Amino acid sequence: MVSAYAELEERMRDRLGGRECLYVPSCRFGLYLALRHWCAPGGRVLMSPVNDDVIFFVxxxxxxxxxxxxxxxxxxxxDTAAVPESxxxxxxxxxxxxxxxxxxxxxxxxxxxDRLGIPLIEDAAHAIGSTVGGRPVxxxxxxxxxxxxxxxxAKTGGFLAVADPALRPELAAARDALLHPTRPGAELAHLVRPYAEAALRGLRLVGAARAAVRRLGLEExxxxxxxxxxxxxxxxxPAAPALEPFHSWVRVDMHDxxxxxxxxxxxxTTRRFARLDGVLETHRAGTVRLRASEYGTPGDGAPGGEAQPLYRVPLLVEERDAAVAALARxxxxxGYLYDPPLDSYAGEAFTELSPAPEPAAWFARHALPVDPRRADEVLAVLRGAGVRPARPSMVPGGAR
Incomplete structure (x- = not known):
């Protein structure tokens, strides 16, 4: 077990220029470990309102x-410049x-x-190959x-990477104390699942399978x-910090x-991780095509215009739901739609509201995240359906 962890950790360490990496069963679990270590209970954490609700509950x-x-x-x-000093x-x-x-x-x-003396924690679940400022995210x-x-x-696994390698023993102990024991049934289901999904796709039974899941009350x-x-x-x-009271929210889409x-x-997981570079190149090529289309946005955040290997490319479209339906046909x-933003979803009883909510609401309503590996198919469908591109009228708080 330790040797398998070590191989994965070493590969990720190399990708991040030597930063210490700790294997975790999921990104959400790793984020919980990080927040518990660096933030005292009762603290306030600045985050994006266009994000998975699971992360909100973490x-x-x-x-x-x-x-x-x-x-x-x-x-x-x-939008850093739009965050008020208050x-x-x-x-x-x-x-x-x-x-x-x-x-x-x-x-x-x-x-x-650094000026405030507080930690920066990076959720890079979607960004394993992305760069910013000439360095890996x-x-x-x-x-x-x-x-x-x-x-x-891989449908499982992730890493908690830390700047200070001396923290590894403490974080590894915290991880091990929170892990649930391996379950043979869950392991078998994980290994069989890709073959079952491939069979359903081949037989065009995905829709029927999803309908059955809904009828059984298993769709969350x-x-x-x-x-x-x-x-x-x-x-x-009142029971926080603790995972158990929030388990029914945090487990959604990933019970393991x-x-x-x-x-x-x-x-x-190790086999799939070894093929990552080839996957990233495919995502990068599709990202270039989608960004260059009428639905793309100028630039992609990479220095010198270099394309990022985006996990999903958020095209900006009018009538987003109609575009989703056209693609479904x-x-x-x-997938990976995050609408409405978290402040609208949760309300001020559970979060501090954004001081400028309109841009997030606009983006959540118009963003159509598509798989860059299917770039040509996506563009053909959108153009054939007459889907129109959208452009925001509001201006960011500061130039970047």
């Missing part, structure tokens, strides 16, 4: 108060999102965190978390956001998020 589970940041409407990144004051940490792999302005956020913060469920399609998301369940959430809050991996799962699934 912040709450860590005993922290989410603070929603203004965003750049062009790409959904944190919001910066009293923060305990800043949490980036690097939405779809598009980098948040980490150099600016690093400088601001995930090398600016005290801690960063990565997912192997995204570009590698009927809409983009999971049900908030405000009364239950109020009851859970804190499961100790078995040898079969680790072997498959051609068996192109659109």
């Amino acid at each position: 912040v709450l589970a860590a005993g922290l108060r989410p603070v929603q940041a203004p965003l750049d409407p062009r790409d959904g990144s944190i 919001v910066w004051s009293g923060l305990s940490a800043v949490l980036t999102t690097n939405l779809y792999g598009n980098p948040d302005p980490a150099p600016e956020l690093r400088e601001r965190c 995930g090398t600016y913060g005290e801690a960063s978390v990565f997912s192997l469920s995204k570009h590698t399609a 998301r009927e809409e983009i956001r999971m049900p908030l369940r405000a009364d239950a959430l109020r009851e859970a809050l 998020y804190r499961l100790r991996p078995g040898s079969g799962r680790l072997r498959r 051609h068996r192109i699934t659109t």
Whole structure:
């Protein structure tokens, strides 16, 4: 077990220029470890309102108060210049999102965190191959978390990377204390799942399978956001920091998020991780084509215009739901939608509202995240359906 962890960690360490890496069963689990280590309960954490609701509940589970940041409407990144001084004051940490792999302005956020004396924590779940300021995303913060469920399609695993290697023993002990024991049934299901999914796709039974899951009451998301369940959430809050009271929210879409991996799962993850560079090149090529289309946004955050290998490319379209339906008719699934923004979703009972919510709301409503590996198919469908591009009318708070 230790040797399998070590191989994965060494490969990730090399990708990050020697930064210490700790294997974790999921990005959300690694983020919980980071928040618990660097932030005292009751603190305020600046984060993006266009983010997975699971991450919102991880912040709450860590005993922290989410603070929603203004965003750049062009790409959904944190608009540092639009954050008022009154919001910066009293923060305990800043949490980036690097939405779809598009980098948040980490150099600016690093400088601001240094002035405030607070940690920067980078959520790089979508951004394992992205760069900003000439460095890999995930090398600016005290801690960063990565997912192997995204570009590698391993459906499990991730890393907690830290700037200070001396913290590894303490963080590894905290990880091991929170992990659930390996379950043979869960390991078998994980190993069999790709073959079952491939069979359903081949037989064109994906829709029927999803309908059966809904009828059995096993689907946790009927809409983009999971049900908030405000009364239950109020009851859970006093128990934070702790994962157990928030388990029903944090586990959504990944019930094995804190499961100790078995040898079969680790072997498959290692094989997929070894092919990452080829996958990133495919994503990069598709990103170039999509960004250059009428639905793209100018630039992609890379120095000198170099394309990022985005996990999903957020095209900006009018009538986003109609575009999703058009793609679905051609068996192109659109996932990773984050609408409405978290402040609208949760309300001020559970988060501090963004001081400038309009850009985030506009981006969430118009962003169509598509798989760059299917760039040509996507563009053909959108153009054939007469989908119109959208452009924001509001201006970011500062030039970058």
